[in-house]
């Protein structure tokens with residue numbers, strides 16, 4: 001999702017499984033002698049949240065938390081190395097504060113050790129008395145987003161360098177958004193100025209990229225199919241009494257990843273559901289060509305023999321096989337690598353719908369539906385459904401980012417293109433972890449690599465790549481940071497941190513990995529020796545979940561990954577030093593850190 005809405009939140013405690021490496025050296029936060037924290041008798045989520053909230057008010061000069069603020073815990077992280085981190089969403093005088101998020105860091109003894117905050121400035125607006133009425137704000141939002149306005153609510157918008165009183169208005173059926181038509185409009189409650197107007201779903205392909213492909217007349221008809229015919233029915237089990245539903249193992253003939261096993265639900269002797277009970281009930285449904293944004297209205301996929309699809313688009317189930325496979329492989333990557341239980345780490349199902357809309361050439365992470373939506377392609381430019389594995393890994397990672405740092409673009413233009421470093425970082429993390437999903441799945445029909453969208457059938461053979469981002473000529477992805485990156489389109493800008501990640505993992509220069517040849521350049525001609533994908537990925541994940549907030553830019557990301565590396569491997573480790581080198585190699589350094597922009 002891209003909308004700056006704030007959801008109802010459950011506190012989830014994530015006790016990370018031990019990552020590789022040494023016990024953490026705590027990062028250098030402001031050391032305080034005062035220990036107001038409750039005694040560390042046990043570390044329940046509630047006691048950690050209570051201590052973190054008290055610390056946020058007690059250390060107001062550092063945290064920026066003022067009287068009148070309310071702090072609601074979004075996430076609690078308990079590190080095996082000892083540190084505790086609580087991510088808060090803020091209200092001021094009862095109003096949600098957009099860009100008011102912060103993470104409070106505590107020691108094992110629950111003493112305050114530091115803060116990561118989205119807004120460096122005060123979140124108190126000059127006035128709390130609106131000039132506009134809610135009805136006027138709704139009318140204005142409906143007009144600008146060309147749709148139906150919902151109920152306006154007063155918020156504090158602290159995202160753009162200063163705090164302002166504003167109305168936040170949800171708009172449905174917007175004509176300004178391709179496919180999923182819900183948007184969030186924020187209007188200054190005093191001046192009536194539109195502060196932001198953002199779509200609530202993340203499109204895999206940006207409006208600008210679709211225009212580029214149209215101009216080039218590219219037709220994407222990627223090779224699909226397994227040609228595998230369903231094999232003979234297996235014996236339907238002995239006649240012992242079975243209490244349905246039970247877990248079953250079916251077979252799917254996918255479009256892009258060959259024949260794959262699928263864990264399904266057997267609901268009766270000859271009835272199966274494409275729903276995985278071993279992964280919290282993760283399920284893929286059929287949107288039946290409608291622009292459904294409600295998963296409940298999707299049609300369940302059922303089978304009489306637990307065999308799904310035929311490897312071609314002639315069977316409605318085939319795209320569902322790719323989707324369900326991709327979603328479950330993404331969940332598996334996050335669980336086995338980081339102990340993360342589901343997209344929001346709350347042990348809840350992930351969900352997808354295929355055959356979304358009529359001739360939709362895109363795939364989305366939709367926050368309204370809280371699900372993945374896959375179009376079938378427009379039949380003109382995109383001939384096949386957009387259900388490839390790294391697209392799913394990319395899009396579901398946007399769900400993980402939503403549940404953690406919730407990185408936001410700094411602006412969205414009238415066509416829906418997004419700009420800014422925090423948004424670029426969001427796209428980059430989606431590519432980094434999306435690529436890791438491929439490595440984790442390790443399917444011979446979809447060989448893992450550092451390329452994104454290599455199975456979409458594009459003329460340049462990939463959409464983006466992490467080793468040398470500027471080889472992409474479609475979105476103009478960049479290799480290195482410059483002051484202009486501040487306002488880069490988010491997919492183009494993503495190259496900076498994607499490139500830093502690749503250098504950290506694999507190093508600079510020529511390298512062949514799994515039959516793919518890479519040649520990663522550096523800004524300053526330096527040589528970087530990689531620390532391996534596992535360590536690099538652990539560092540980026542810890543940085544995302546502990547040390548990034550909604551406004552984190554590339555220089556902040558450098559600091560976040562340094563802290564993460566210090567936690568995991570120590571501040572004198574090779575890993576820590578390589579993080580520093582990798583960022584310098586993409587021109588992100590202490591020396592060129594811009595003055596505060598917030």
Ligand SMILES: [Zn+2]
Nearest residue numbers: 202204427430
């Ligand atoms: Zn994306």
